[in-house]
Amino acid sequence: VPILHNCTIVQHTNMILIILLDVSDALYKQWIPNTNFENATNWNKKRVPCATDRVYFDSNMKVSVFVQSSHSITEMYIPSEGEFILGPDAGFAASDEKSDSGCEGGEDVTFNDPDQYQWYDPRFWNAAVSTDDLYDEKYLFSVDEEKVPCQYDDVIFPPETSFRVNVSSSVESIDLRTISLMEKKFTRNDDFVQYMKSDRAKLQFHGQGSITVTNVRCKDKSGCECGNTANHERICSALLQHFGNKCPEVVCRNPLTPIGHCCGICGAIVSLQYSSGFELEKYRNRIIHLLLNLPKYAGVQMAMSKVYKLQSFLGILSPEAHPEIQIVLLDNKTGSQTGSVAKQLANEIMADIKHYGDAYGIVKGEILLATGSNASGSMYVGEIVGIVVGVLSLFLIGGVVFLFISGVISYPPYPRLPSLSLRRYTIKNDEVDAFGGPIDKGFDNPIFDVPSNGQSGSYNPYSGEDVLKGITVTQTGVHFVNPAYDETDISA
Numbered sequence: 485v486p487i488l489h490n491c492t493i494v495q496h497t498n499m500i501l502i503i504l505l506d507v508s509d510a511l512y513k514q515w516i517p518n519t520n521f522e523n524a525t526n527w528n529k530k531r532v533p534c535a536t537d538r539v540y541f542d543s544n545m546k547v548s549v550f551v552q553s554s555h556s557i558t559e560m561y562i563p564s565e566g567e568f569i570l571g572p573d574a575g576f577a578a579s580d581e582k583s584d585s586g587c588e589g590g591e592d593v594t595f596n597d598p599d600q601y602q603w604y605d606p607r608f609w610n611a612a613v614s615t616d617d618l619y620d621e622k623y624l625f626s627v628d629e630e631k632v633p634c635q636y637d638d639v640i641f642p643p644e645t646s647f648r649v650n651v652s653s654s655v656e657s658i659d660l661r662t663i664s665l666m667e668k669k670f671t672r673n674d675d676f677v678q679y680m681k682s683d684r685a686k687l688q689f690h691g692q693g694s695i696t697v698t699n700v701r702c703k704d705k706s707g708c709e710c711g712n713t714a715n716h717e718r719i720c721s722a723l724l725q726h727f728g729n730k731c732p733e734v735v736c737r738n739p740l741t742p743i744g745h746c747c748g749i750c751g752a753i754v755s756l757q758y759s760s761g762f763e764l765e766k767y768r769n770r771i772i773h774l775l776l777n778l779p780k781y782a783g784v785q786m787a788m789s790k791v792y793k794l795q796s797f798l799g800i801l802s803p804e805a806h807p808e809i810q811i812v813l814l815d816n817k818t819g820s821q822t823g824s825v826a827k828q829l830a831n832e833i834m835a836d837i838k839h840y841g842d843a844y845g846i847v848k849g850e851i852l853l854a855t856g857s858n859a860s861g862s863m864y865v866g867e868i869v870g871i872v873v874g875v876l877s878l879f880l881i882g883g884v885v886f887l888f889i890s891g892v893i894s895y896p897p898y899p900r901l902p903s904l905s906l907r908r909y910t911i912k913n914d915e916v917d918a919f920g921g922p923i924d925k926g927f928d929n930p931i932f933d934v935p936s937n938g939q940s941g942s943y944n945p946y947s948g949e950d951v952l953k954g955i956t957v958t959q960t961g962v963h964f965v966n967p968a969y970d971e972t973d974i975s976a
């Protein structure tokens with residue numbers, strides 16, 4: 485006989501799948517664990533209870549459980565505080581059958597403790613640039629601190645799921661742009677505060693922390709800091725719990741430690757200093773389309789974000805942290821090949837900065853490498869190299885002015901700009917979800933068809949022999965076109 489006491493059973497008639505279509509620079513972060521009845525990992529027997537099982541929820545458990553379908557049960561012990569949220573086709577029916585087809589059953593099946601899930605655990609979040617990308621599982625890679633929602637992010641708890649999350653935090657308030665849960669998107673903090681007083685919210689959120697919905701987006705085109713530095717320890721201890729409280733071994737001897745990451749990595753870090761013209765989304769788009777999407781880099785993961793590097797002098801941290809753009813590159817090579825592809829990509833990014841960095845507002849780039857290979861002739865297993873590239877902006881601008889004066893460059897008539905492809909690229913950047921096509925190789929931009937025309941293998945975009953050939957002056961300014969995509973080259 486099922487024992488039912490004090491439990492709210494809520495019938496949900498109109499579960500609406502929300503589609504959030506607004507375009508924004510911020511990322512979407514989606515919570516992964518759920519407390520759904522049908523999720524086998526929520527049960528101690530790693531299977532959903534069937535008709536002849538005895539179903540147990542600990543009587544002290546506080547939990548909200550979403551039920552998607554209908555279940556026959558013989559016995560169910562439910563918690564004193566809790567709720568079942570029944571989907572449109574869900575329900576519980578009493579069963580007196582001693583056996584059920586396909587159900588061995590007859591066991592005690594207990595719901596696992598839902599208190600174990602921490603907000604600040606980087607493994608429990610997926611990030612994407614749009615809700616479509618979340619749906620298509622096109623997730624972004626980032627350093628551990630930024631896997632957890634950042635201050636300008638939109639947080640999503642997927643519809644048709646229940647959850648319980650411990651929001652204990654080292655900051656007074658966890659700031660978010662918006663938060664969506666069940667069938668509702670909160671954009672006003674007043675509404676969210678009201679919601680947090682509900683019985684359901686008390687089952688969903690627990691711990692020493694509070695969430696504030698700011699509805700504020702990052703207004704700095706050069707990017708915004710994530711804002712999770714104060715919780716770095718918390719994030720890393722949650723993560724390392726799953727690795728026996730220590731960082732996994734890596735093959736390179738001198739692993740790199742990206743800012744905001746918990747453990748050392750083998751691969752490459754490119755650090756950029758930028759000037760006022762720098763736009764993070766635009767530059768990220770460029771690197772993704774120009775380099776990361778090339779088939780040879782299919783196994784490379786890239787994280788690009790603004791970070792604050794603390795200056796330390798004689799071991800004392802200076803209060804003045806200065807912002808830089810950090811690009812972290814990891815590849816999936818193993819053994820002595822570890823990091824080799826990341827290194828190749830880092831070098832190509834540096835070559836690109838040398839030639840075009842100025843057009844993107846990049847003042848200086850620095851590269852750090854740690855790979856599994858022995859440095860030639862040395863005793864090293866790991867390798868660390870520091871190279872600094874300064875961009876010769878005066879040289880380039882001077883060159884353009886000189887060529888212009890000497891008549892080598894003239895204003896092309898607007899409608900037939902040779903830089904047509906760049907114009908489209910720029911327009912896309914401005915109008916479309918700025919980061920809309922990166923992982924989506926279906927992005928229909930003619931300039932990115934180039935690599936498939938068979939020339940890409942032998943063509944070196946950085947040979948530099950014709951750098952100025954790609955510069956056009958239009959009524960709106962000076963544009964730098966990558967010679968690799970100059971249309972005259974394709975037809976030649």
Ligand SMILES: *[C@@H]1O[C@H](CO)[C@@H](O)[C@H](O)[C@H]1NC(C)=O
Nearest residue numbers: 516517518519523524525526
């Ligand atoms: C089941 O729950 C686990 C942990 O909460 C989660 O990682 C997994 O994605 C869930 N699976 C499904 C199908 O919802």
Ligand SMILES: *[C@@H]1O[C@H](CO)[C@@H](O)[C@H](O)[C@H]1NC(C)=O
Nearest residue numbers: 599600602650652653690691
């Ligand atoms: C929530 O997390 C904090 C640490 O982040 C921990 O001290 C506390 O015990 C947790 N609460 C529960 C109910 O597990």
Ligand SMILES: *[C@@H]1O[C@H](CO)[C@@H](O)[C@H](O)[C@H]1NC(C)=O
Nearest residue numbers: 781782783784815816817818
């Ligand atoms: C690395 O990733 C690429 C692209 O996804 C894949 O083709 C390749 O097999 C992977 N290599 C290893 C060693 O996993």
Ligand SMILES: *[C@@H]1O[C@H](CO)[C@@H](O)[C@H](O)[C@H]1NC(C)=O
Nearest residue numbers: 820856857858862863864865
């Ligand atoms: C690296 O160096 C060690 C000894 O210094 C040697 O045994 C090993 O074969 C080298 N590995 C490679 C990939 O060259």
